[in-house]
Amino acid sequence: MAARATLHCLTGCAIGEILGMVIGTAFGWGNVETTVLAVVLAFFFGYALTLRGILAAGVAFKAAFRVALAADTLSIAVMELIDNGVIALWPGAMEAGLADLLFWVSLALSLAIAFVVTTPVNKWLIGRGKGHAVVHQYHH
Template identity: 75%
Template sequence: MSYEHTAPEHTAHEHGAHGHQHGAHDHTGHGQHTAHGSTWTMAALATLHCLTGCAIGEVLGMLIGTAFGWGNLATMVLAIVLAFVFGYSLTMRGVLRAGLDLRAAFGVALAADTVSIIFMELADNGTILVFPGAMDATLSDALFWVSLALSFVVAFSVTTPVNKWLIGRGKGHAVVHQFH
């Protein structure tokens, strides 16, 4: 999911707070800018934005699947689909506010978020699949919430370097920056 904002979106003020300057070079790898403006802070914010949409979709999908008594596979598929829907929606909300039409906003969201969401969903669902007992835990079990929280930590850890790499190449969430 791709996002890098405080709640789900950021403002030009936040770019200033991050010292966003194109053309700076990263010599230390510790938060300074690369030639394309990528920092670990920017990548973490993009990942948090992505994680917000994914988490909303994942939890909603699990709630719906559980409420309807669906099996694990159907519930997981719904959760993944909703993670993409909410991930794209959060990005679209920001670029629609910037004046893009719906079609253009959807194109920006696809470009900004697809790779991030894919990595996040693989890490998130992979963690739940291998976490002992997590697939059988119900919403009222502490194991369900502990495994879900751990899966989000793993997803964040896996996806942040991916987002840094993408942003550093002018891809991923970097395509959204021109609209903020």
């Protein structure tokens, strides 16, 4: 269950992270602006994916939003910290352009590393009835 929860988190984070990095890089934004956009979009898409499932179960938006915040915030935060930390520390990754293999390789590997680090966090949360365990009751 922890790996599935982390994969769910990874999906939302990857959509936002990749979109943010592509937009920031395409517009020639600085590292800080690009990273902030990527993180904001990662949280947005991470929460949106969770909200979609909870809303489909018939839960009102306000209650669904609270569940998504409680379930996903720590997982997304850890994933983003690791993902962006790896990219920031990878020599040349922040300067790589969209046409550079380094851009895509560093992004893919940083997300993979974030998955490995975040899975035990989700296992810990689930073991305490938190995180994805809160959302599980809404899955069909």
